[in-house]
Amino acid sequence: MTPPSRTGSPAIEVVDVDVEDTDALTRWSEMLGTAFMEDRPDPTSVAHRRERLRGQRLRAGAVEGRLVASLRSFDTELTLPGGRLVGANAVSSVAVLPTHRRRGLLSALMRTDLRQARERGAAVSVLIASEAPIYGRYGFGAATECASWTVDADRARFRGDAPRDGGALELVDAREARADLAAVHDRVRRRRAGELLRDEQWWNHTTGVVPNPRAWGPRSRTVLRRGPDGVADGYCTYTPAESWQGRVSRSTLTVHELSATTPAATRALWEYCTSVDWVRSVRAEDRPVDELLPWLLEDPRAAQRSGQDDFLWVRILDTAAVLRARSYRGAARLVLRVHDDAGPAAGTVALETGAGGAEVAPTDAAPDVELTVDALAALLLGGTSATTLARAGRLQARDEAVLARAADVLGTGEAPWCATSF
Numbered sequence: 128m129t130p131p132s133r134t135g136s137p138a139i140e141v142v143d144v145d146v147e148d149t150d151a152l153t154r155w156s157e158m159l160g161t162a163f164m165e166d167r168p169d170p171t172s173v174a175h176r177r178e179r180l181r182g183q184r185l186r187a188g189a190v191e192g193r194l195v196a197s198l199r200s201f202d203t204e205l206t207l208p209g210g211r212l213v214g215a216n217a218v219s220s221v222a223v224l225p226t227h228r229r230r231g232l233l234s235a236l237m238r239t240d241l242r243q244a245r246e247r248g249a250a251v252s253v254l255i256a257s258e259a260p261i262y263g264r265y266g267f268g269a270a271t272e273c274a275s276w277t278v279d280a281d282r283a284r285f286r287g288d289a290p291r292d293g294g295a296l297e298l299v300d301a302r303e304a305r306a307d308l309a310a311v312h313d314r315v316r317r318r319r320a321g322e323l324l325r326d327e328q329w330w331n332h333t334t335g336v337v338p339n340p341r342a343w344g345p346r347s348r349t350v351l352r353r354g355p356d357g358v359a360d361g362y363c364t365y366t367p368a369e370s371w372q373g374r375v376s377r378s379t380l381t382v383h384e385l386s387a388t389t390p391a392a393t394r395a396l397w398e399y400c401t402s403v404d405w406v407r408s409v410r411a412e413d414r415p416v417d418e419l420l421p422w423l424l425e426d427p428r429a430a431q432r433s434g435q436d437d438f439l440w441v442r443i444l445d446t447a448a449v450l451r452a453r454s455y456r457g458a459a460r461l462v463l464r465v466h467d468d469a470g471p472a473a474g475t476v477a478l479e480t481g482a483g484g485a486e487v488a489p490t491d492a493a494p495d496v497e498l499t500v501d502a503l504a505a506l507l508l509g510g511t512s513a514t515t516l517a518r519a520g521r522l523q524a525r526d527e528a529v530l531a532r533a534a535d536v537l538g539t540g541e542a543p544w545c546a547t548s549f
């Protein structure tokens with residue numbers, strides 16, 4: 128395809144890899160495993176990878192016929208503020224062999240993938256970045272954050288006014304109950320800006336139906352919660368780790384996922400985790416930054432936030448589509464100028480927000496707000512305020528009143544959250 132050959136270097140070719148071609152998939156897996164520090168592939172692991180990735184786009188960068196770089200992408204949906212869903216191209220398995228780094232291989236693969244995503248009509252591309260400095264140059268901006276929590280189980284007593292209903296908890300096998308888990312998650316993700324669609328393949332490889340080194344694992348347990356009407360409204364998957372100091376337990380419980388459609392289900396699941404016998408400490412990663420837990424506890428300091436990181440990075444491919452799809456807080460007219468060196472999202476648009484949605488139209492008017500496409504991604508889901516971006520020099524507003532208006536209408540009442548690794 129299009130080789131961005133650097134002077135004196137052999138040409139780079141971007142090729143598609145057919146998951147049904149065992150030889151090509153083995154070479155792709157060998158190369159990916161080297162960059163990702165994984166075990167070498169064998170026929171069984173290659174067969175499992177085929178099951179997990181069937182239907183997805185596997186690309187490779189080849190130099191003189193040898194696969195030296197990879198990128199995988201697949202179609203999903205991203206939830207925007209207000210619950211509207213847009214088509215998204217999810218990018219993963221980005222890797223370049225240590226012998227071929229910094230020769231433009233990632234750039235060649237990314238250019239091809241972004242162009243094709245745009246041609247298919249995706250409104251955004253999304254990814255989870257291994258290192259923060261890599262993806263801004265391609266127009267991606269960090270759009271959701273997640274928090275890690277460490278909870279002192281002995282101090283975690285729930286307030287009398289914490290939501291409660293007459294639901295029930297049941298221990299299940301995640302593989303067998305995956306339809307219930309998927310139904311809960313689907314209801315949650317449709318309401319939560321930043322979350323993604325999970326297809327059957329995702330559930331199969333995460334619950335371990337198709338063996339996968341990143342599955343929840345054989346020691347994990349899943350508790351399913353049903354509301355008073357008997358319908359599943361939450362679940363938690365966790366792995367306990369037994370540890371003793373003499374005869375005193377120091378055991379921990381690591382939450383892989385806790386998802387619930389109601390506050391009462393959220394409380395019931397957290398209460399379960401903090402009351403499992405022997406457990407002194409509960410750890411959870413990739414939680415929303417506006418986690419309910421501390422607000423449910425008599426002693427909020429029993430739940431300590433132990434970290435906060437970016438999670439989902441978004442590359443806007445169709446500015447008008449995403450601005451039209453999301454909801455806003457109140458009525459305003461703002462002219463936005465978006466800079467995008469790579470092209471697809473660039474332009475000046477008039478955004479008119481109101482109760483019934485938003486109108487977006489190209490305009491020649493002078494901009495109220497100017498920003499680059501990665502900064503717009505940070506605003507898109509409501510995770511970052513326009514004021515913060517302006518103070519950091521990442522957004523220019525005509526004046527302070529315009530900035531305040533932009534911050535108000537683009538803000539949301541709930542932090543965006545993505546809990547879907549891919």
Ligand SMILES: CC(=O)SCCNC(=O)CCNC(=O)[C@H](O)C(C)(C)COP(=O)(O)OP(=O)(O)OC[C@H]1O[C@@H](n2cnc3c(N)ncnc32)[C@H](O)[C@@H]1OP(=O)(O)O
Binds near residue numbers: 162219223228229
């Ligand atoms: C979505 C995901 O899959 S995240 C996982 C990403 N993969 C990894 O982290 C695995 C280990 N790392 C790698 O495989 C490689 O180093 C990659 C994929 C990160 C980069 O691949 P390369 O082919 O070296 O990137 P490429 O040569 O196209 O670099 C393009 C630009 O990005 C810069 N860049 C690339 N990687 C990094 C990095 N880790 N940190 C800072 N800058 C970087 C390069 O310096 C270059 O800048 P320039 O255009 O100003 O010269």
